[in-house]
Amino acid sequence: MQAKIVVLPGDGIGPEVTAAAVDVLKAVAAQFGHQFEFDYHLAGGCAIDAHGIALTDEVLAICQASDAVLLGAVGGPKWDNPNATVRPEQGLLKLRKGLNAFANLRPVKPHPHLLASSPLKEERLQGVDLIVIRELTGDIYFGARKREMIDGKERAYDTMEYWDYEIERVVRLAFEIARQRKKHVISVDKANILDCSRLWRTVVERVAKEFPDCTFEHQLVDSAAMRLVTWPASMDVMVTGNMFGDILTDEAAVLTGSMGNLPSASLGDGGPGLYEPIHGSAPDIAGKGIANPIGTILSAAMLLRHSLKLTAEADAVESAVNRALSEGCRTVDLRRENALSTVQMTAEILKRL
Ligand code: NAD
Secondary structure, eight states, X not given: OEEEEEEEEESTTHHHHHHHHHHHHHHHHHHHTOEEEEEEOOOTHHHXXXXXXXXXXXXXXXXXXSSEEEEEEXXXXXXXXXXXXXXXXXXXHHHHHHTTOOEEEEEEOOOGGGGGGSSSOHHHHTTOOEEEEEEOSSGGGTSOEEEEEETTEEEEEEOXXXXXXXXXXXXXXXXXXXXXXXXXXXXXXXXXTOHHHHHHHHHHHHHHTTOTTOEEEEEEHHHHHHHHHHOGGGOSEEEXXXXXXXXXXXXXXXXXXXXXXXXXXXXXXXXXXXXXXXXXXXXXXXXXXXXXXXXXXXXXXHIIIIISOOHHHHHHHHHHHHHHHHTTOOBTTTOSTTOBOHHHHHHHXXXXX
């Protein structure tokens, strides 16, 4: 097959980890007889430096016309001034909105050989295999906000807003995914306090009727946060709003030992998906060649699976990563001594592909 993949390396370790994932995609193309075209563009802090804006309309249009977008990470101390009006993460938000990527999928399945890397006790991690589906285009990140002075006192507000259709499409996707797994959805909200969450519950109950073969439960976000570290094996498909999902997915990442291992996919209604590791630009290690490339390589596997529908190829990449980990390959976030560099780890994965 032929596919056009836009690569947005971004800032910090972004270029290092996307280079690793592109190497893997090139190897997949050669091995399975596909033609992938890679089109590189700026996003984040580097785009601010070049164009004064975190994502130009031109690059957004190129992404919209592609088959899939692979992103590294954006941001860093150079652009972290909280009072700046132009910020790297604006590029991400614009990209998600522009691609109508309303659902962020984050699978969490700790590798059996990495259980000791997690701060959780090993017995709590046995059998953990869950996926968090986070709504991505609504919620408090996009509602009305202001910072203002009133009678010499300063105040700020951000507004949580949801439309029923925004909730409906992500919840429906969660049930569709649940259907291919254990057929149970945990919907996470704060319905004891928030009207948005009460609307969320109404929509979940409505959509659930379309999936009589699946069960569901509502759970408040505070107790879901606790369950995630006390009994994560009891969770399979979790669906939640943008802000709760933002927080819970980082918490879930801890189960696997390192943020560096975790991929994500952001999907919409059939348009190009956006694939990125869950970690940030890691300025503390940028340029040292030691970043763990696995999160981005597994994001490329999700790209193969979800956007290009290349299941065997995605399986091959995931199994190469699993074997590299099973056979003791580790980057510095997983092992301090004798750690592999980004390039060495990528070579080990390629060897097993
Ligand atoms: P971070 O994820 O960049 O780093 C947190 C810690 O994890 C650091 O110690 C880092 O060295 C380590 N780490 C992260 N990824 C790693 C990898 N692949 N291999 C080895 N170690 C890794 O989070 P942060 O420090 O809170 O944020 C740094 C910058 O990244 C900020 O400017 C933030 O805004 C940005 N950020 C961007 C995204 C994104 O692009 N999606 C997400 C989160 C943070």
